[in-house]
Amino acid sequence: MKVLYASSEARPFAASGGLADVAGSLPKALRNRLVGCRVVLPLYESVPAELRDTMTFLTSFSVPVAWRRQYCGVFEAKHNGVIYYLLDNQYYFKRCGLYGHYDDAERFAFFSRAVLEMLKYIDFKPDVIHANDWQCGLIPVYHTLFYAPQPPYSSIRTVYTIHNIQYQGKYGMEILEDVFGISHEDAHLLEHDGCVNIMKGAIETADRVTTVSPTYAKEILDPWFSHELDPILRMREWKLSGILNGIDTISYDPATDKALYANYTADDFSAKAVNKKALQERLNLPQRADVPLIGMVSRLVAHKGFDLVQYIMERLLQEDVQVVILGSGEWVYESFFREMAERYPQKFSYCSGFVPELAQKIYAASDLFLMPSKSEPCGLSQMVACRYGAVPIVRETGGLKDSIHDCGDGAGNGFTFQSYNADDMYGAILRGLGAYHNKEHWPLLVERAMRSDFSWGRSANEYIRLYKSL
Numbered sequence: 001m002k003v004l005y006a007s008s009e010a011r012p013f014a015a016s017g018g019l020a021d022v023a024g025s026l027p028k029a030l031r032n033r034l035v036g037c038r039v040v041l042p043l044y045e046s047v048p049a050e051l052r053d054t055m056t057f058l059t060s061f062s063v064p065v066a067w068r069r070q071y072c073g074v075f076e077a078k079h080n081g082v083i084y085y086l087l088d089n090q091y092y093f094k095r096c097g098l099y100g101h102y103d104d105a106e107r108f109a110f111f112s113r114a115v116l117e118m119l120k121y122i123d124f125k126p127d128v129i130h131a132n133d134w135q136c137g138l139i140p141v142y143h144t145l146f147y148a149p150q151p152p153y154s155s156i157r158t159v160y161t162i163h164n165i166q167y168q169g170k171y172g173m174e175i176l177e178d179v180f181g182i183s184h185e186d187a188h189l190l191e192h193d194g195c196v197n198i199m200k201g202a203i204e205t206a207d208r209v210t211t212v213s214p215t216y217a218k219e220i221l222d223p224w225f226s227h228e229l230d231p232i233l234r235m236r237e238w239k240l241s242g243i244l245n246g247i248d249t250i251s252y253d254p255a256t257d258k259a260l261y262a263n264y265t266a267d268d269f270s271a272k273a274v275n276k277k278a279l280q281e282r283l284n285l286p287q288r289a290d291v292p293l294i295g296m297v298s299r300l301v302a303h304k305g306f307d308l309v310q311y312i313m314e315r316l317l318q319e320d321v322q323v324v325i326l327g328s329g330e331w332v333y334e335s336f337f338r339e340m341a342e343r344y345p346q347k348f349s350y351c352s353g354f355v356p357e358l359a360q361k362i363y364a365a366s367d368l369f370l371m372p373s374k375s376e377p378c379g380l381s382q383m384v385a386c387r388y389g390a391v392p393i394v395r396e397t398g399g400l401k402d403s404i405h406d407c408g409d410g411a412g413n414g415f416t417f418q419s420y421n422a423d424d425m426y427g428a429i430l431r432g433l434g435a436y437h438n439k440e441h442w443p444l445l446v447e448r449a450m451r452s453d454f455s456w457g458r459s460a461n462e463y464i465r466l467y468k469s470l
Contacts, residue, residue: 001467002036003027004126006115008108008135009098012079013051013086014044016098018245018380019133019163022212025248026463027082029456035464038124040115042107043075043086045094051077055086059121063114065106066181072114074122085122087114099135105171105198106179112138113181116147125152128467130159134169137202138180144205145186157470160206162199164377165220166227166303169198193228200232207470209233209240212378213399217242225375243463244402245378246456247387254388254450259360266450269389269443272364279365283349285322292436293322294429295366295390297359297381300329300337305372305395310336311422312429317344321433324362326351366390368432372417372425376400383454386413389446391435393428395420403454407435413449 009015011024023039030037055075062069073088092107101107112131116139119125131139140158147153176182176196182189190201203209211217217240219225221233233240250256255265261278264271273289280287298304310333316323317340325337325348337350351358363369369385371394378399382392386404392414394400405412415435417428436442 001128001464002124002126003030003038003128003130003467004115004119004124005037005039006112006129006131006136006139007039007041008111008133010039010041010084013041013047013077013084014098018378021248021380022163022245023132025246025251025456026460028080028248029246029460030463031081033460033464035467038083038085038126040085040087040118042093042111043073043088044098045096046098047086051079054078058085061117061121063110063117064181065110065113066178070110072110072117074118085118087111087118089114104135105169105175105196108135108169109138109180112136113142115139116142116153119152126156128157128159128470130161130463131202131206132161133163134167134198134202136160137169137198139202140206141182141189141198141201141204144189145182157207157467158205159208159210159466159470160202161210161212162220162377163212165199165211165225165229166375168200168227168229169196171196171198192232197229200229203229203232203236207239208466209236210466211240211242212245213402214242214244215401216377216398219375219398241466243459243466244399245380246459247380247383247454249387249455252384252387254364257360257364259357260364261361264364264389266389266447269446269450272389272446275361275364276367279324279361280322282361283324283351284345285324285349286346288322291320291322292367292433293324293365294368294370294393294432295362295385296323296325296327296370297354297362298325298327298371300327300333302330303374305374305420305425306330306333308372308420308422308425309370312426313340315426316429317347319430319433321347323348324351324366325349326354326359326362328353360388363388363390367436368393368415368429370429371395371400373397373400374420379403382414383452386449386452386454389450391415391432391445391449393417393425393432395425403452407445407448411448413445413452 007023009020027037262271262274369390376398404414
């Protein structure tokens with residue numbers, strides 16, 4: 001079986017979020033299970049020079065973009081045993097940043113059409129094309145409208161994965177013909193609420209639709225989570241399923257991670273204390289081994305639960321605790337955390353931006369890791385936290401509910417709360433702080449968290465079953 005995994009980003013070539021982690025690790029797990037999986041993504045300006053040097057030029061062709069025809073070059077690279085195709089067009093992709101340009105609709109319409117056109121020119125004929133998020137949402141649409149009737153496309157099936165339903169690719173109806181090259185006779189496939197909705201078109205036309213966790217697949221049928229797509233999803237519920245993401249357990253391994261001050265394993269995690277002391281020193285916090293350290297690594301946006309954190313922060317810092325937050329985002333949260341850091345320099349440190357090596361150090365140094373999200377399609381941070389022995393405190397939503405189970409039953413790997421409520425979150429934090437001071441049972445909980453299996457093995461097998469069903 002052959003799979004072409006289409007993504008707007010993939011590590012190590014281009015990354016802005018969790019999608020890049022998935023596209024950089026799931027195909028490798030599929031190949032380890034004898035599935036011929038290859039990845040296709042745009043050749044962005046930001047692709048590092050050392051990776052460009054490993055690429056080989058394969059071919060070029062022209063791509064129809066409505067009434068235009070645009071050049072597309074195909075470069076091939078190999079990383080961790082996986083073949084990557086990077087599609088080149090300097091007009092669309094030689095820019096700063098991956099997204100946020102005025103013509104993103106046209107850029108990714110070109111990319112979607114180019115993915116399908118490419119199959120005429122390369123020696124790879126997939127059984128399944130797996131498209132991800134709205135940037136690749138036109139792939140199943142174009143396949144249905146323009147390619148499916150002709151061989152070899154007639155035997156290809158399409159899978160579409162929703163990583164975050166909030167970002168749907170919504171545009172005015174005026175671009176349907178002029179930019180997408182889709183006639184008004186077929187407008188019903190993409191039209192929703194008076195505008196073009198690329199995600200809606202993908203849901204309508206893909207053979208199967210998946211989300212990145214089973215709970216999220218159920219949640220998006222509810223208007224509270226669906227961002228107005230629940231009527232479409234309920235009509236197409238027969239093709240919807242959820243498969244929990246995994247993490248690359250080789251990249252995220254405290255035994256070998258070079259970013260850490262000291263390495264350790266689930267068999268002997270005493271060196272976590274070394275990491276904790278060194279991070280406290282770096283962030284000018286009192287170097288105390290006996291105080292519980294709570295970490296957060298996140299974008300500072302409302303749906304990550306930072307309004308709850310803001311509400312209880314003053315109360316929390318009255319406890320014997322240290323808190324470290326790394327991230328950037330909405331000004332209201334950044335300014336609040338800067339003020340808290342000035343007022344409580346002995347207990348709280350805020351680090352603005354995202355520094356990968358510091359993130360790894362926070363995972364390794366933290367005793368507890370807080371993720372109180374309002375919605376979380378899957379989440380990877382809670383899995384990384386477990387891997388590094390930082391016991392998660394999470395709200396039961398999306399992938400957080402599927403991956404973290406409350407330790408109150410004696411078998412769980414973290415602390416959970418249900419309602420999106422600051423006091424409920426605070427209660428879960430207090431339970432975590434209390435458990436930390438139980439010196440007999442705390443090491444057992446840390447070890448259980450570290451031994452949680454978040455590798456891609458199980459998830460890859462579920463994807464293989466899905467592909468085979470098509």
